[in-house]
Amino acid sequence: MLSQEQHILLIDDDLDVLDAYTMLLTQAGYQVKACSNPLEAQELLTKEWPGIVISDVCMPGSSGIELMELLLARDACLPVLLITGHGDVPMAVEAVKKGAWDFLQKPVNPAQLLEQVASAMAQRSSYIARRRWQKEQLHASLIGRSEWIKQLRVRLQQVAETDLAVYLHGELGVGRTLAARFLHHIGHRNEQPLIIGELVPGNEPPLEQWIEQAQDGTLVLRHLNYLPIAQQAQLIRLQAQQPLPFRLIGIGPSTLVEMAAGNIILPDFYYCFAMTQIACIPLAQRPDDIEPLFRHYLQQACLRLNRQVPELPAELIKRLSRRVWPNNVRELANAAELFAVGVMPLAETANPLLHESEPLPLDQRVEDYERQIITEALNLHQGRINEVSEYLQIPRKKLYLRMRKYDLDKQHYR
Template sequence: MFNPTYNVLLIDDDLDILESYQDLLQQEGYQVMTCADPMDIVAQIPQNWIGVILCDVLLPTISGLQLLDQIIQHDAHLPVIMITGHGDVPMAVEAVKKGATNFLEKPIAPENLLQQVAQALEKRTTLMKNRQWQLEKLTESFIGQSEWMMAMRHQLQKLADIDVPLFLWGETGTGRYHSATYLHKLSARQNAPFVYYECLPQTDCNLDRLLEDVQQGTLVVKNIHYLPQTIQQHLANALNIEGCAFRLILLSDSSLLTLIQTQQISSELYYLFLHTQFELLPLKKRPSDILPIFCHYVHKSCARLNKDDVEPNKKLIQYLLTQTWPGNVKELIHVAELYAIGLFAEQHAPMTVPLKTTQIKPLDEQINEYEKQIIEDALIFYQGRINDVATYLNIPRKKLYLRMKKHHIDKKHYKC
């Protein structure tokens, strides 16, 4: 059984060599695990293991190159140092081409072995710290507790470490653009340009200009089906150039299969994205994420507005969970922000007024107070932006200004 507390795994069928290497490494403070029969060892290595593998090229039950293939498939960034005899150097060189960190030729100089192990372990430790940072950022930004969301966060973290082209599709508001931005922010290209381009019907696209602007960065293209086939092929050719200088992410409402069946995407692009296409599920397919997302953005809005946090009551929770959410996460976030400032509850609460035996204010005065509160809440939410407030309240700007003047409301008091 694999012990994850070890940070060096030695694989060799020669027990004397195993013992010799183990003693040397343990004297330097390493925790060493030895393995003479590696047939099932790769499956036991835990994800994100902080360790280094030393593996002999020639093994009796499986070749070192076959084992290397299994390790790379398990974790492409796991450091593997191949050990070879003089006659097996070509095999070791081939292993390095496949993805091994390096190789050591027998007889191994102890100082060389220790140096390579130290360098590989330092690199692996740095990578694991970066992966942890990536997951923390994704957990902060991609809210939810469904199995799909948890898997999606881990998938995005893995994709951030590689440069393969990606096809993200799904309904409006499911987070396609949000996912693309985080894939860029968390990648090694984070300091390079992030270029977003939305294709529109009958609009010319200067692809060469886009490729020039995005050098070493990430190019995100939405609605690729609006681009002529010739331009799509030009884009595919740019990706096929050795040492491609940018990463391409496509966003679409439709699946890749639908686009190829309707001949809206070139075959060259189709095959580039065939194994890296991901659907972002709508909220109706992951209802357990609705309440966590809503509460997160209510809390965030209350903090921004310096207001006490407000918890949804049972009636509102029931309402949230029974909606179809055609606008998905975007729509839910908007509702959460409205609820935080008191507008959403007022829109959906039953309009009943309890009878009182005590003196109440005249109806006109109550209506004026209510109207003033509605305008002030909207101004707070939109930070004094009159055009946004007028649009939200569905009222002409001139009429809104008259109402504000009536209630002695000055927009400058609401600007940040």
């Protein structure tokens, strides 16, 4: 295998030519791995190796073009520079259309070779640096150690290299909008606007305004299931343009198949996202993420509140992992913030119905849980209704009605 320090893989079945090219490139400061067998060469590359390939076209066993196709199938952004004889020029031109960096005609002009190599190396170095930065950003921001979160990071990094429309679906609070934000952040449009449009039933959204604001950037549509059919048709037309005027990301609770079956979305709108659907699963289905997420949000809350990060007792960690978390990561973040201010978020009312000998009716379960959430928020914000209303994303009038229903008085929390 090639090391990270070897910048160029050089392939030619003519040993004299191989030695001459190696000497030229070495004198120019490059680390070169010379190989005379194209079949062996394809086994030398590791994924995201930070170098380039220079290959002769006509070789026994495998042509340079066949080798290039194999290498690009593994890493589509790997620069492959071909060297060809006069009679092979049409073939080399066709290879460039298939993804070759460029080709040089024999006899090779040394200055031209070094110029091509310098250009390819600069592009490759930039690409590898961006890939590493993307991974760092995703690991720092998409917290967890479950297999699902690992696959999500990989998937987002893959689609970030494209302009394809993406659809993120799952329950509330699972991180769909966070994933959309980071898909924009690590993509090549990250210096352009990120516009997040909220769709609501019964209201026609200002789609034209959002599209204008998102030009050359990213448009995220939350609750895609509420997008009117006429506006779906408008987005279908825009997604057929080249280059794309903006990247489109949809967020919704249901799969595209379910929405298409219910005639909620047009068939052509389905196909805009068909290859890039990403399911965001509930927190309860990825318990390995619960502890690292809780620690992350606890540290954030303590930093914001200028408090020392408290120790997490082993028993508390166990209870965190057993909890159902109906509101997913959002609820976990709220619990961490409560714990930061000394409020134990996992009191007896936490997930009380998993241990009942006689199951309670659904309405009673929902009411018990709603009362718990409001109580925790009142504790956290010391009864300040404006802050509680904003924290729970509920109008003040509706919050007061719920508090009256559960006999909760803000004065008791000051």
